[in-house]
Amino acid sequence: MASTAIELDVDGRAVRLSNPDKVYFPEHGYTKRDVAEYYLAVAPGALRGLRDRPTTLQRFPDGIEAEFFYQKRAPKSLPDWLPTARIAFPSGRTADEICPTEAAAVLWAVNLGCLTFHPWPVRRTDTEHPDELRIDLDPQPGTDFADAVRAAHELRAVLEEHGLRGWPKTSGGRGLHVYVPIVPEWTFADCRHAVIALGRELERRMPGKVTTNWWKEERGERIFVDYNQMARDRTIASPYSVRPRPEATVSAPLRWEELDQATPLDFTIRTMPARYAELGDLHADLPDHAFRLDPLLELADRQAADHGVGDLPYPPDHPKAEGEPPRVQPSRARKH
Structure with missing residues (x-):
């Protein structure tokens, strides 16, 4: 059921969250507010994976059991404090994608129903050379x-x-x-x-x-x-991104030493905030x-x-590359 909008304070910037009680994960009853509170708890880490990167939003405005879509182009309602960068698709067409530079951008996207962030492996200052x-x-x-x-x-x-x-x-x-x-x-x-x-x-x-x-x-x-x-x-899901699974798992940065004991279900919007509060962003040094x-x-x-x-x-949506083998699956090729 829809509910009154609330306002979040994100590092001093006010971000509106509409319908905070809308259920996004029916199996556990997790709401839009739960998702927002999760991202607030891990905001520095989430931003570290997105900072200055052209980012596609995977939006679930009515929860994970309803239709979703990928938003590549920045919406017309984009706030003036959120920059964009122009990226070129394999087709040669271009789009202006959002490039988060502050945690408020993450929560602004959450208000649009974004659960998973898909950043490009480039920065907005150079969109042709991955870093x-x-x-x-x-x-x-x-x-x-x-x-x-x-x-x-x-x-x-x-x-x-x-x-x-x-x-x-x-x-x-x-x-x-x-x-x-x-x-x-x-x-x-x-x-x-x-x-x-x-x-x-x-x-x-x-x-x-x-x-x-x-x-x-x-x-x-x-x-x-x-x-x-x-x-x-x-693109792939960014660090700390919420995934559209019944358990509300998240993409969790790990230490090599804990891989053998970890399982994907260990890391959800309920468990990750405490882990983050204790350990911080385990990949904080990656950009160094x-x-x-x-x-x-x-x-x-x-x-x-x-x-x-x-x-x-x-x-299949890429133009044929020089030296690329045929794009026909072997079983079909053998029939011709």
């Missing part, structure tokens, strides 16, 4: 979070052997994300090739456990390294680092020279 490498370890049917954790540990070793460091977090679902801050000198294509190289090295080290196969029919019961999450206009991508691109070159491997398929 984060994001590796998505996605469990396929027959595998689970524990399998993703094993792959993440091996990924950590690969990164360290190449002079890089990763920061892990839960996806809020079944998988894991690992972020690597990088110097913003390389293109989206370069970053995607770097993740492909990482995935292929994991395949070599963990045979039968990890895959880079784009086609689902070829992945098997393995952890899929979703390299296309580094393609232009592909910036690694070079050269070692991973050199790894990609060696893989190409030693094994004759090349590019992998892009998402």
